[in-house]
Amino acid sequence: MSAGLLGLLDDVAAIAKLAAASLDDVGAAAGRATAKAAGVVVDDTAVTPQYVHGVAAERELPIIKKIAWGSIRNKVLIILPIALVLSEWLPWLLTPILMLGGTYLAFEGAEKIWRRVRGHTDHDRPAAAVGPEAEKTMVSGAIRTDLILSAEIMVIxxxxxxxxxxWSRLVILLVVALVITVIVYGAVALIVKMDDVGLALAQRESDLSRRVGRALVTGMPKVLATISVVGTVAMLWVGGHILLVGVDELGWHGLYDLVHHGEEAIAAAVPGIGGFLAWCFNxxxxxxxxxxxxxxAVAVMHVLPFGDDHDARDAHDSPATPRPAAEHDPDAESGRSGGESAGTGASRHDEH
Known part of the structure; x- marks a missing residue:
């Protein structure tokens, strides 16, 4: 009896060890997959704050929460099943699909540069919500944009x-979906509320608190601008790398081999930091x-004749001179904590 019990305990211990090892493997794989998708994560974090630009302060976090839940539904209910079906029965489609996604990322990055060259920015189209219907429309648009970015994250x-x-793929991708969503929308919530934190600190009696508060209020626009630049570079880098690896996997090795040989030459020529310089070269x-x-892609979509209609639609859908949120909704400031702070907070979001 005791021998049988000891044997059972040994089996339970072995199963526990196997489960722990499997969890470690899943965690490590999920970590690698999440890191690989970091470029799209930066872009997602840079894009999302525009959807709460111009809204009343008390609606910012509820809107971000709605978009976050929509993002989870995108990843878990739409993208994950399709990705698993393809990986199980049509794995040869993954590289072309990933390359299409890389092309889209490259297009998005180049388009942002093109808009800057032409003097346009994403802030030309503020998301100043007016009532529940406008908020619903804004959230729906943000979730549609998230669907594209989330698809890139999940495929990568x-x-x-x-x-x-x-089953390991299923668990790993579920972990990636949840972790990425928490990181992106947690960061977005922190970003959009940081100036309110700064405003509250600036109204305290402590000199240190006031200095920190003023620094936050004045510094957040610069932080948002930096995130936007980093997001653009990340899109070009990630998209280009996907295409570089993809053409090699499809059998066209010349370009990949050229870059790879360049990396090896740099790593061998510079001791110590050669590996880092090789990564920078890649x-x-x-x-x-x-x-x-x-x-x-931008030339095809915007410069060629049939792309002009797209630009015209953008111009028609976007007000040339955005109005402050207060002009859209006279009661928008009523939800803020008080008098002058309300006006200051609303104007700060307009500046963002």
Whole structure:
């Protein structure tokens, strides 16, 4: 009896060890997949704050929460099943689909540069919500944009764990979906409320609190601008790298081999930091590839004759001179904590 019990305990211990090892493997794979999708994560974090630009302060977090739940539904209910079906029965489609996504990322990055060159920015279209219907429309638009970015994240993550078993892939991608969503929308919530934190600190009696508060209020527009630039570079880099690796996997090795040999030469020529410089070289080449491909896509979509209609629709849908949120909704400031603070907070969001 005791021998049987000891044998059972040994089996339970072995199963526990196996489960722990499997969890470690899943955690490590999920970490690799999440890191691989970091470029799209930066872009997602940079894009989302525009959807709460101009809204009343008390609606910012509820709107972000709605978009976050929509993002989880996108990843878990739409993208994940399709990605798993493809990886199980049509794995040869993953590389072309990933390359299409890389082309889209390159297009988005190049388009942002094109808009800056033309003197337009994303802030030309503020999301100043007026009532529940406008808020619903804004949230729906944000979730549609998130669907594209989330698809890129999930496909990149899937490509990283394509050699895992079906159930391991399922668990890993679920972990990636939840972790990425929490990171992105947690960061977005922190970003959009940071100036309110600064405003509250600036009204305290402590000199240190007031200095920190004023620094936050004046510094957040610069932080948002930096995030936007980093997001643009990340899109070009990630998109270009996806295309570089993809053409190699499809059998066209020349470009990849050229970049790879350049990396090896740099790593061998510079002791100590050669590995870092080689990575920088690969990143630069990937970004240039993304810029070239993205520029071609922008030319097709915007410069050629049939792209003019797209620009015209953008101009028609976007007010030339955005009005402050208060002009859209006279009661928008009533939800803020008080008198002058309300006006200051609303104007700060307009500046963002």
């Amino acid at each position: 993550a899937l490509d990283e764990v394509a050699d895992e078993g079906f 990143t630069l080449c990937s970004a240039l590839i993304g810029l070239v491909v993205g520029a071609v």
